[in-house]
Amino acid sequence: MKITEVKCELLKMPLPRPMQSGSSSGVKGGPVGHIYMPLAVIRTDSGLTGTGYGWTLLGGATAIRCVIQDDFAPLLLGEDPLDNERLWTKLNKRLQSVGRAGVVNQAQAAVDLALWDIKGKAAGLPVYKLLGGMRESAPVYGSDGGWLYMSVEEMIDAFHEYLSQGMMGVKMKLGHEDPRVDIDRVTRVRKALGDQVWIATDANQKWDYPTALMVGRELERLGVAWFEEPLWCDDVPAHARLADALDIPIAMGETLGSRYEFDAYIRADAADILQPDICRVGGITEMVKIVHMGQVAGRPIAPHHMMESTIQVACGVMASGPIEYMPWVSGAFAEPMRLENGRxxxxxxxxLGLEIPEDVVRKFRVE
Structure with missing residues (x-):
């Protein structure tokens, strides 16, 4: 089997609910209402076609498209699409001098997902079965209802909706200029939902060490499940200090770009829970390695975002651990994900079992 065509589309999809976090907001500081979704469509001489995707909120979408079209496509033509490990390495080495994370990784993820899509179709199996079929479902927590612009009452309503579906719990954002505002919001949500409900928090790299330490101690008092991205993601030593000082688990990884960056956190004991993003690390091929590293190190894995493709890894090689229910790109697919009793x-x-109808591409295409 040989690759005969690599095509890229770029979609601008409306978010089901506007988002605003400690590190992501609109041009004027308000909520963000759209997500960009670069698509890689790979065709073969056997008639099989694979589709993969990346995502970005605040920029780089057209750059990702250019990397796929101008840099990766020529390298892939004539190649065997089943050689995903070799092709991942080929693409990674070719552009590593200009981007070992960010735009290049997102482009690589779109290609990698498309290659795994072809591999599964060639084998007649879902990707999670090819990876190992560790389990048939994974628990989810609701993560699209705790944005900074939302009132406490709005968050509580959204959280009740998630919990009524049997989800294991919910996650809310932190990151106001005055951290006391965040502590008050978590306190009120905890009171409304009760002491037994699983609540996680995410600061999106907002604070310095003293502020994160103070907030972390308050979150411990409130029985919060984890404290996510409290500090700038490149500051491994500060995360190690914070993890050592606090009892609440430090969750980290959504902005890391490779197994080597995760390895630095593991070696420094700087993160208790690892959160690889399937698109930001370059796809399934790299994410599986990160999951195995975490398992060897005794670190729980809780993947970040893109549940439609992440579920393949979560069920393929993870014996436990949740995934994040964030339906940002769900509107692109022909069928919704199957969710039963919170799993x-x-x-x-x-x-991958995902179909993006042509009318969706036409409606949301960025020329």
Whole structure:
């Protein structure tokens, strides 16, 4: 089998609910209402086609498209699409001098997902079965209802909706200029939901060490499940100090770009819970390695975002651990993800099991 065509589309999708976090907001500081979704469509001489995607909120979307079209496509033509490990390495080495994270990784993820889609279709199996079929479903927590612009009452309503579906818990954002505002919001949510409800928090790299230490101690008092991205992601030593000083688990990884960056956190004991983002690390091929590293190191894995493709890894190689229910790109797909009693099931179709209808591409295409 040989690759005969690599095509890229770029979609601008409306978010189901506007988002605003400690590190992400609109041009004027308000909520963000759209997400960009670069698509890689790979066709073969066997008639099989694979589709993969990346995502970005605040920039770089057209750059990702250019990397796929101008840099990766020529390297892939004529190659065997089943050689995903070799092709991942080929692409990674070719552009590592200009981007070992960010734009290049997002482009690589779109290609990698498309290759795994082809591999699954060629085998007649869902990708999670190819990876190992560790389990048939994974628990989810609701993560699209705790944005900074939302009132406490709005968050509580959204959280009740998630919990009524049987989800294991909810996550809310931190990151106001005055951290006391965040502590008050968490306190009120905890009171409304009760002491037994699983609540996680995410600061999106907002604070310095003294502020994060103070907030972390308050979150411990409130029985919060984890304290996510409290500090700038490149500051491994500060995360190590914070993890040592606090009892609440430090969750980290959504902005890391490779297994080597995760390894630095593991070696420094700087993160208790690892959160790889399937698109930001370059796809399934790299994410599986990160999951195995975490398992060897005794670190729980709780993948970040992109649940439609992340579920393949979560069920393929993870024996436990949740995924994040964030339906940012759900509107692109022909069928919704199957969710029963708070657990998500991977599609049972060969490959990724995801179809993006042509009318969706036409409607949301960025020229």
């Amino acid at each position: 998500m099931f991977p599609p049972d179709k060969p490959g």
